Ligand code: C2O
């Protein structure tokens with residue numbers, strides 16, 4: 001197994017122009033690989049995991065810093081990192097085939113983006129069977145001004161998860177749908193809190209008088225939960241990472257992908273159950289953690305104990321939420337979309353649908369930069385079949401969703417990235433949100449129930465323009481906000497073994513020439529202004545190609561079959577010409593090829 005390779009270090013990169021504020025870069029390395037994890041004593045499970053742990057390593061930085069993550073994929077399948085909840089440039093969003101090609105087995109990719117919003121986020125792959133393993137971690141962005149958060153003494157992250165292994169869903173009429181387990185991993189039919197079953201819990205240590213912040217993250221494949229702490233009300237302070245006007249409740253529904261931060265006053269000494277149930281049945285505890293006051297001597301509550309707060313406590317509702325830092329819905333929408341969430345019963349296999357369409361046969365929703373876009377999501381499924389399955393935690397990538405019809409009204413709507421749509425007949429099954437189209441590119445939005453995703457409940461948002469003016473429309477541009485060529489490495493299915501042929505691809509407007517270079521890697525890239533950032537020193541030209549009608553220039557390279565070079569990491573960059581773009585040439589993004 002790979003050792004944990006998590007190397008946080010912070011250093012300063014001097015601004016290019018004197019007087020620029022230095023940008024702080026925080027570096028991490030995340031390795032995806034098999035690991036043996038122990039959800040409870042005596043139970044060893046092989047899982048796909050980050051940094052050999054489930055959940056994976058916490059990534060933490062301060063608002064305004066730049067996060068740079070070197071992701072190494074040692075899994076036997078292509079993978080990627082998606083940064084759930086952060087509105088970052090499209091090329092860094094980690095959706096295979098949409099944001100960039102996936103990271104092939106044995107290869108790596110460096111994600112780099114500014115963390116401009118504080119809050120609780122998480123990262124995971126964006127492939128259905130991989131989202132049902134141990135592959136998830138927390139990304140916590142602390143506010144630049146600590147006073148922007150409510151005061152707390154201790155900070156605990158609480159992941160809720162529903163085990164790993166093959167998934168099956170009854171489909172009525174006797175059929176089932178399945179998502180196979182990730183190859184080579186074990187099966188666990190239990191719910192997990194921080195990667196452990198109720199039998200494997202490590203108590204959360206607290207002291208009387210403390211204010212304890214819990215950051216709840218639902219990373220499950222198919223389960224929407226309710227979570228409650230026995231003996232203590234919770235003050236909800238953040239929804240999906242963004243601060244809300246504090247609201248006190250005893251139980252919190254949390255859809256897949258959602259996050260809630262709460263602060264709890266520790267004023268009731270003892271040993272307490274922090275319990276989660278299915279959202280569809282609050283009277284059965286699926287997993288529980290233990291909150292233990294220092295000095296308290298009682299036994300931990302039993303795993304099946306159902307705290308009163310869980311079964312009957314006051315439940316948080318979206319209508320309770322108002323943003324603490326108000327971003328009003330100022331403008332009337334420039335575009336309005338109504339989306340019905342439904343199912344198609346055939347002909348053919350049953351599918352989940354947005355407006356009757358099922359991935360990948362979908363019509364993108366078009367937006368233009370600067371528009372205000374209002375979307376209404378309406379659950380349309382009515383019928384006796386599978387009523388419990390009709391909860392849809394809908395997640396939109398890359399944008400901040402201002403949820404309407406809440407305590408915040410139009411002046412202070414809560415800002416979310418995942419919105420749980422209830423079944424018809426169980427409260428409000430329709431939600432409306434508005435977002436500003438301020439992040440050009442191609443973006444996914446989808447149900448975060450991976451069975452529903454797998455059965456087609458995914459859609460696309462396409463920007464209509466070319467915001468960086470590089471001749472590639474935003475919807476296909478892998479770097480839509482800066483006019484630089486994008487270099488990717490592709491084995492074309494042949495693997496990266498010595499002697500095999502790989503393709504160096506550069507996305508760049510058709511008809512333009514691209515030189516491919518390799519060389520040594522400089523510690524900090526040389527900023528050449530409009531030309532780009534040069535990472536190689538010195539560099540050697542590998543070859544040249546011209547981008548064709550699909551906007552890609554491809555150079556096939558055969559890796560020498562020489563064992564001496566096995567294990568080498570080769571830094572790559574390209575230099576591209578452009579007929580109209582000043583100054584006539586640009587240096588590509590940087591990439592490493594692992595031999
Ligand atoms: Cu948490 Cu599209 O993902």
Ligand code: CU
Pocket residue numbers: 390391392393447448449452453457
């Ligand atoms: Cu769904």
